Amino acid sequence: xxxxxxRDQVNLVSDMLLFLLVTVVVGYVGGMxxxxxxxxxxxxxxxYFFTPPLHTLAISDANNAIALVVFVTVxxxxxxxxxxxxxxxxxxxxAEAEARALAAGNxxxxxxxxxxxxxxxxxxxxxxxxxxxxxxxxxxxxxxDRVELVEVADESLDRLAELVDNLLxxxxxxxxxxxxxxxxxxxxxVVARSLDDLGDGAARVDVVLAEDLPSIHADGGLxxxxxxxxLTNAVRYSPPGRPVHVVAVVKDETLEVRVVDHGPGIxxxxxxxxxxxxxxxxxxxxxxxxxxxxxxxxxxxxxMGGTLEPEETPGGGLTxxxxxxxxxxxxxxxxxxxRSGSAP
Numbered sequence: 001x002x003x004x005x006x007r008d009q010v011n012l013v014s015d016m017l018l019f020l021l022v023t024v025v026v027g028y029v030g031g032m033x034x035x036x037x038x039x040x041x042x043x044x045x046x047x048y049f050f051t052p053p054l055h056t057l058a059i060s061d062a063n064n065a066i067a068l069v070v071f072v073t074v075x076x077x078x079x080x081x082x083x084x085x086x087x088x089x090x091x092x093x094x095a096e097a098e099a100r101a102l103a104a105g106n107x108x109x110x111x112x113x114x115x116x117x118x119x120x121x122x123x124x125x126x127x128x129x130x131x132x133x134x135x136x137x138x139x140x141x142x143x144x145d146r147v148e149l150v151e152v153a154d155e156s157l158d159r160l161a162e163l164v165d166n167l168l169x170x171x172x173x174x175x176x177x178x179x180x181x182x183x184x185x186x187x188x189x190v191v192a193r194s195l196d197d198l199g200d201g202a203a204r205v206d207v208v209l210a211e212d213l214p215s216i217h218a219d220g221g222l223x224x225x226x227x228x229x230x231l232t233n234a235v236r237y238s239p240p241g242r243p244v245h246v247v248a249v250v251k252d253e254t255l256e257v258r259v260v261d262h263g264p265g266i267x268x269x270x271x272x273x274x275x276x277x278x279x280x281x282x283x284x285x286x287x288x289x290x291x292x293x294x295x296x297x298x299x300x301x302x303x304m305g306g307t308l309e310p311e312e313t314p315g316g317g318l319t320x321x322x323x324x325x326x327x328x329x330x331x332x333x334x335x336x337x338x339r340s341g342s343a344p
Contacts, residue, residue: 004049012064015050016071020078027079028086035079043072123156123163130156165225178222178303184215184327185223187248187255194227201235207246215327216255222300223324226308229293230259230320237263237318254306254323262317271310294320 003015019042027035047057051064059065130153133139134146141149188209195202216223234244242262249256266274275298297320301308306324313319 007050012046012050012067015046016067019046020071020075023075024078024082028082032080032083035083036076039072039075039079042075043068046071123159127153127156127160178300180222180303181219182217182304183220185218185220186215187213187257190218190220190223191227191246193224194231197224197228198231198235201232204235204238204243205231205246206243209246209248213248214250214255216324217327218304218306218324222304226297226300226322227259229297230322233293234259234261234263234318234320237261239263250326251323253326255326257322257324259320259322260313260317261319262313262315265312265316265318266310268312274310275308 003010003018023035023038023042026038030038044057047059047068048055051059051068052061059068130149133141133149134153191207191209195205195207198205231244231246238244238261245258245260247258247260275294298308301322301324304324306322308323309321311319311321
């Protein structure tokens with residue numbers, strides 16, 4: 001439509017070059033099939049509107065016939081080259097993405113081996129030594145010694161079970177294979193169960209929840225794992241005599257739960273780093289765990305549609321703020337809304 005009124009000013013060569021440009025652009029955007037269609041249609045349009053005799057597909061001049069044949073051939077070849085280059089670019093990008101994923105996977109496995117090595121060996125060695133001591137016929141063990149060895153073996157096996165559970169949950173999160181059972185959940189019941197998992201550390205946790213707190217939309221089992229990890233981390237870094245506090249407030253359509261400790265805290269520049277797998281505060285040794293607790297807690301929280309963010313505790317320390325949506329329906333069996341881990 002643009003070139004027909006300019007037929008007296010623009011010659012056939014210029015028309016062919018402009019059609020060739022359009023054909024190459026079509027080939028770059030649409031691929032080889034679109035290129036062939038565009039080349040055939042362009043040839044027909046050139047013949048019908050710009051090659052004498054006009055408005056007919058007949059060609060009276062052999063030079064024009066050769067020009068049209070060369071046009072369609074060049075259009076297909078150039079567009080093929082463009083399509084080939086585009087495909088190779090895509091393949092190179094895909095290969096680079098796969099290489100990065102492979103490198104990230106290798107880095108993760110290296111970190112896993114480095115971090116898990118100590119955490120597996122230590123409880124295994126302790127459990128093995130305890131069991132060997134109990135089975136030894138050469139040692140005359142008192143009842144107290146036997147009880148102590150059994151307790152050491154039990155604690156070591158609990159550490160192993162916790163480590164394996166965290167690793168399995170992290171692998172399911174990364175693979176997108178984690179099964180969620182979201183339902184109205186009473187916060188106090190979940191916190192109570194997580195305190196039971198904390199053992200002696202529960203005495204250092206002060207939990208005060210309002211009686212009228214609404215239920216939250218969550219997976220009770222996964223949320224228990226989240227609180228167990230958060231409370232374990234808070235108790236680990238809180239100094240003796242400074243309890244960990246758990247409080248909750250309603251904000252719009254969400255329930256905001258704060259786990260507050262008064263430990264050394266985390267510099268603001270490093271707060272996101274502690275949520276990476278195999279990272280621990282300080283990262284100086286392997287005696288405090290494999291470094292999956294906070295990473296797993298954030299992953300599970302986000303899988304349930306919530307958030308987990310760090311804040312500085314006034315006066316020093318770390319506050320972890322967990323936010324989850326309020327459930328539309330109440331929990332089936334709401335429990336007591338107030339619990340203190342320091343209560344007998």
